[in-house]
Amino acid sequence: MIRHNIFSEDTQKAVASASAIFRRYPFFMSNYKWCKELLLIKKNPEKAAEAIRLGIRHANMLNLDAGILPVVYIDWMMPAAIEDILNQGIPERIFLESMKDIEIWIKVYQKYHEGRVGLDRIEWVFRSVAGKVRRFGSLQFEEVTYDFSFLIFKNRYTSEYRALACPGFKVDQDGYFSGTNGRVFTREYKTYVNCLNETVTGFSADFKRGAVNIDKTLILHLSDWELCLAPGEKAVAVHIPQGADLSPDKIDSSLEEAKKYYPGSLLVCDSWLLDPNLKFILPERSRIINFMERFYKMPIMAECPQILERVMGFDCSMERLESYSCSTSLQISLKKHLLEGKEMFTTAGFLPW
Numbered sequence: 001m002i003r004h005n006i007f008s009e010d011t012q013k014a015v016a017s018a019s020a021i022f023r024r025y026p027f028f029m030s031n032y033k034w035c036k037e038l039l040l041i042k043k044n045p046e047k048a049a050e051a052i053r054l055g056i057r058h059a060n061m062l063n064l065d066a067g068i069l070p071v072v073y074i075d076w077m078m079p080a081a082i083e084d085i086l087n088q089g090i091p092e093r094i095f096l097e098s099m100k101d102i103e104i105w106i107k108v109y110q111k112y113h114e115g116r117v118g119l120d121r122i123e124w125v126f127r128s129v130a131g132k133v134r135r136f137g138s139l140q141f142e143e144v145t146y147d148f149s150f151l152i153f154k155n156r157y158t159s160e161y162r163a164l165a166c167p168g169f170k171v172d173q174d175g176y177f178s179g180t181n182g183r184v185f186t187r188e189y190k191t192y193v194n195c196l197n198e199t200v201t202g203f204s205a206d207f208k209r210g211a212v213n214i215d216k217t218l219i220l221h222l223s224d225w226e227l228c229l230a231p232g233e234k235a236v237a238v239h240i241p242q243g244a245d246l247s248p249d250k251i252d253s254s255l256e257e258a259k260k261y262y263p264g265s266l267l268v269c270d271s272w273l274l275d276p277n278l279k280f281i282l283p284e285r286s287r288i289i290n291f292m293e294r295f296y297k298m299p300i301m302a303e304c305p306q307i308l309e310r311v312m313g314f315d316c317s318m319e320r321l322e323s324y325s326c327s328t329s330l331q332i333s334l335k336k337h338l339l340e341g342k343e344m345f346t347t348a349g350f351l352p353w
Contacts (some may be wrong), residue, residue, distance in 0.1 A: 045126035067118025071269035137254035146235035175211030206257030210297035272307035302346035
């Protein structure tokens with residue numbers, strides 16, 4: 001077992017039993033070594049996840065418990081992962097805090113696999129093991145390539161922010177990217193950006209609604225406004241783990257600690273937790289509402305609102321919603337809201353820090 005155990009007692013027992021079985025097969029030892037190299041040396045969670053999925057396929061062929069294989073590999077590589085993190089100058093406590101996310105996703109797997117220990121969010125979890133995603137208190141942080149479809153500007157004198165939609169995107173009559181939520185559009189607009197020597201013009205984001213203002217274009221004078229973030233640049237993303245304490249003081253503490261490790265003046269995020277429509281299904285003083293209101297909000301293309309899987313369940317869909325049972329007040333409010341023909345949105349945003 002590992003030097004610092006990150007698993008629950010039940011997971012530890014399941015891993016110990018499965019480890020003994022997988023060690024008997026030369027294939028799994030070879031597959032593990034390659035996954036470890038991809039993850040801890042090459043720092044490529046995507047390729048490591050691809051390799052382990054092939055290992056899972058092999059385990060299925062041998063009629064072994066394939067779902068637990070990623071958990072076993074994580075258990076085996078944990079001492080090396082801790083050493084790697086320390087060499088990066090990251091305190092061990094931060095790494096171990098980040099590893100709590102693994103047990104969260106193991107429990108999600110158990111819910112949909114008759115209580116068996118396993119993991120299917122492999123690439124996401126591997127990003128934490130590789131030290132790419134780090135948890136500071138309530139929130140997780142990650143260096144990413146900014147890819148939202150907006151140019152973010154800051155006023156040189158007032159510190160106000162504006163965001164212009166990048167050119168070439170189709171937007172419907174309500175200011176959402178065409179195809180969002182599978183919604184039908186009656187009108188469609190194509191975004192553009194017109195750059196002259198002293199001005200830039202385009203459709204701006206409505207930071208309150210999380211949509212594009214399509215009624216009129218916005219002209220920014222570059223003597224007053226500077227471009228502070230554009231697609232393709234390095235950014236810091238914030239993620240919200242399941243069950244995170246969103247109390248204002250906990251969020252403030254998380255942001256302050258993370259700021260010591262990450263450069264830049266803006267955090268970016270995309271989540272159901274940024275949707276302004278949450279105010280229709282949650283109390284005004286809700287911690288979630290308080291968190292949502294911290295962000296400048298922008299639309300993002302998502303065929304189905306993320307809130308369905310995160311609040312109702314990963315086996316829920318709009319087609320199954322009417323017969324889906326509810327056990328929390330949020331589920332009840334959400335179900336009523338959606339069945340009345342109203343919408344929720346996965347929303348992008350940024351937060352100055």
